[in-house]
Amino acid sequence: MEGTVRVRFAPSPTGFLHIGGLRTALYNYLFARHFKSGTFILRIEDTDQSRYVEGAEEDIIQSLEWCGMEIDESPFHRGDYGPYRQSERKEIYHSYAEKLIESDHAYYAFDTPDELDQMRERLQKSGNPSPKYDAVTRQSMKNSLTLPRDEVEKRLDAGDEYVVRLKVPRRETVRFEDIIRGHVSFETKGLDDQVLLKSDGMPTYHLANVVDDHEMKITHVIRGEEWLSSTPKHILLYNAFGWDVPEMAHLPLIMSPSGGKLSKRKAEEEGIPINTKEYIKQNYEPEALVNFLAYLGWSPGDDSEIHSLDELCELFTLDRVSKGGAVFNHKKLLWYNEHYLREQPDGVLAERIKKVAADKDHVDLPDDEHLKKAISLLKDRVSKIEEILEMGDFFFKDPEAYDEKALKKWKSDSAALVKEYRESIQSLDEENFEAVSLKSNLEEVINKNDVGFGKLMMPLRIAVTGQGFGPDLFASMELLGKETVIKRINKTLEKLG
RNA sequence: GCCGCGUUCGUCUAGGGGUUUAGGACGCCGCCCUUUCACGGCGGUAACACGGGUUCAAAUCCCGUACGCGGUACCA
Numbered sequence: 104m105e106g107t108v109r110v111r112f113a114p115s116p117t118g119f120l121h122i123g124g125l126r127t128a129l130y131n132y133l134f135a136r137h138f139k140s141g142t143f144i145l146r147i148e149d150t151d152q153s154r155y156v157e158g159a160e161e162d163i164i165q166s167l168e169w170c171g172m173e174i175d176e177s178p179f180h181r182g183d184y185g186p187y188r189q190s191e192r193k194e195i196y197h198s199y200a201e202k203l204i205e206s207d208h209a210y211y212a213f214d215t216p217d218e219l220d221q222m223r224e225r226l227q228k229s230g231n232p233s234p235k236y237d238a239v240t241r242q243s244m245k246n247s248l249t250l251p252r253d254e255v256e257k258r259l260d261a262g263d264e265y266v267v268r269l270k271v272p273r274r275e276t277v278r279f280e281d282i283i284r285g286h287v288s289f290e291t292k293g294l295d296d297q298v299l300l301k302s303d304g305m306p307t308y309h310l311a312n313v314v315d316d317h318e319m320k321i322t323h324v325i326r327g328e329e330w331l332s333s334t335p336k337h338i339l340l341y342n343a344f345g346w347d348v349p350e351m352a353h354l355p356l357i358m359s360p361s362g363g364k365l366s367k368r369k370a371e372e373e374g375i376p377i378n379t380k381e382y383i384k385q386n387y388e389p390e391a392l393v394n395f396l397a398y399l400g401w402s403p404g405d406d407s408e409i410h411s412l413d414e415l416c417e418l419f420t421l422d423r424v425s426k427g428g429a430v431f432n433h434k435k436l437l438w439y440n441e442h443y444l445r446e447q448p449d450g451v452l453a454e455r456i457k458k459v460a461a462d463k464d465h466v467d468l469p470d471d472e473h474l475k476k477a478i479s480l481l482k483d484r485v486s487k488i489e490e491i492l493e494m495g496d497f498f499f500k501d502p503e504a505y506d507e508k509a510l511k512k513w514k515s516d517s518a519a520l521v522k523e524y525r526e527s528i529q530s531l532d533e534e535n536f537e538a539v540s541l542k543s544n545l546e547e548v549i550n551k552n553d554v555g556f557g558k559l560m561m562p563l564r565i566a567v568t569g570q571g572f573g574p575d576l577f578a579s580m581e582l583l584g585k586e587t588v589i590k591r592i593n594k595t596l597e598k599l600g
Numbered sequence: 601g602c603c604g605c606g607u608u609c610g611u612c613u614a615g616g617g618g619u620u621u622a623g624g625a626c627g628c629c630g631c632c633c634u635u636u637c638a639c640g641g642c643g644g645u646a647a648c649a650c651g652g653g654u655u656c657a658a659a660u661c662c663c664g665u666a667c668g669c670g671g672u673a674c675c676a
Contacts, residue, residue, distance in 0.1 A: 312676095332605085358669080364670075406614080559635095
């Protein structure tokens with residue numbers, strides 16, 4: 104198997120890449136890279152022209168790249184099996200559809216949507232709860248199996264609208280082995296004569312998918328569980344063409360915390376970003392998303408939790424993917440995010456913060472040295488990089504308001520204590536305005552007044568930061584500098600007396 | 601409705617006949633550290649859906665039931 108593995112991620116560009124799609128892509132990627140020279144292909148399945156969304160293709164590529172996945176073949180990467188966009192492969196599907204008709208595995212059907220509705224209605228009325236266009240009903244419909252040969256020719260020549268349908272055998276059992284689920288079987292009587300070629304000339308997913316997977320020499324089909332029930336149709340197609348069926352692996356679905364497949368609507372209700380784009384915009388750490396997603400439905404079998412993309416490639420195997428749906432746990436994602444955030448050197452974070460700040464029109468960042476120090480004080484307290492800006496706001500500008508909860512700690516004797524502390528640090532010059540001195544000065548004041556540490560520390564924190572929580576106060580003051588600290592204390596004294 | 605797939609702590613999972621008083625992680629709770637909030641460290645809470653088999657022995661194998669999810673289109 105080594106060296107010959109070829110897998111594809113095949114999204115339809117009907118919107119931005121969502122988190123479930125991203126995980127499918129990730130598992131395909133991990134599987135491909137697990138083998139030395141596996142190939143990871145991106146194929147665009149744009150056969151539904153009415154749902155095409157402008158910019159979706161670019162979004163998919165950007166999302167994958169943001170996560171660190173390298174694409175080997177795609178419409179934007181050279182490959183020997185293109186084109187990689189299904190809308191550009193129409194002729195291929197047509198010629199294969201014709202082969203199917205010639206070998207009596209498919210047929211032309213001329214029924215209008217209205218006629219199909221009527222058929223279903225009629226069958227429902229006569230007690231059939233799930234009407235199908237199948238081996239029985241096709242005998243009473245307008246198709247090349249029931250119409251005289253010359254009328255079929257005439258209709259085709261006249262340019263009448265038609266579809267090509269798969270001639271599903273009446274009574275057969277389709278069996279296949281799924282790498283994740285094991286033995287799976289379906290009866291063909293539950294299937295209908297699937298449309299292969301639509302009346303607009305485009306293939307349906309089923310035809311295009313099978314033809315492309317074969318033409319592109321895909322060895323393993325790794326996709327979401329929602330495809331499991333259409334797999335027998337695909338098997339039938341492979342058999343009709345006389346092709347080998349690739350290995351199949353159907354992934355468990357990602358579920359919403361409230362139950363059901365994680366949909367856009369549900370995700371939004373529960374505060375979970377649904378599109379990869381949103382994770383990028385909200386400045387999540389890509390390593391965190393990747394690590395989290397990899398573990399959503401898979402585990403390496405030991406107690407490890409943290410792995411880079413490269414490590415995941417090494418560890419990943421399909422037989423360790425779980426079968427049941429996995430609920431998206433946003434808090435665990437944040438935990439991963441915190442982990443990868445803290446791992447980064449302050450200098451790297453500083454450069455990134457500058458970009459984040461620019462995006463948010465955040466001004467007044469201090470110089471690099473100060474910024475780095477501020478980051479090192481803040482990064483252990485936030486979940487996402489952008490929160491450094493929020494929590495550390497006081498490093499960048501004077502507090503405009505005081506946190507209400509914190510204000511409760513400003514007692515009647517606070518002003519006097521803060522005043523006394525201000526006097527004591529006035530004597531420190533800029534160079535000696537350091538955390539240790541600032542702390543010992545505070546200790547002197549509280550000892551003299553015989554009060555607890557917090558009695559002065561909290562009001563002082565409010566004065567300097569406007570908040571009731573945050574990084575080490577003395578280190579923060581040192582970073583802010585004497586002038587700023589004194590200025591803020593004065594201003595607070597004025598305001599709160 | 602029918603067809604298919606699934607079901608171990610609240611969540612993600614390990615475990616796949618005896619190694620299990622069912623392990624880890626997130627969360628939650630408590631303690632320690634501490635000037636606050638965090639980080640960190642330590643500890644705790646909490647699960648084999650149910651009922652029948654098979655077996656000396658079942659979370660693990662089989663069969664049912666329940667529940668969940670997916671599919672049932674000229675959408676993917």
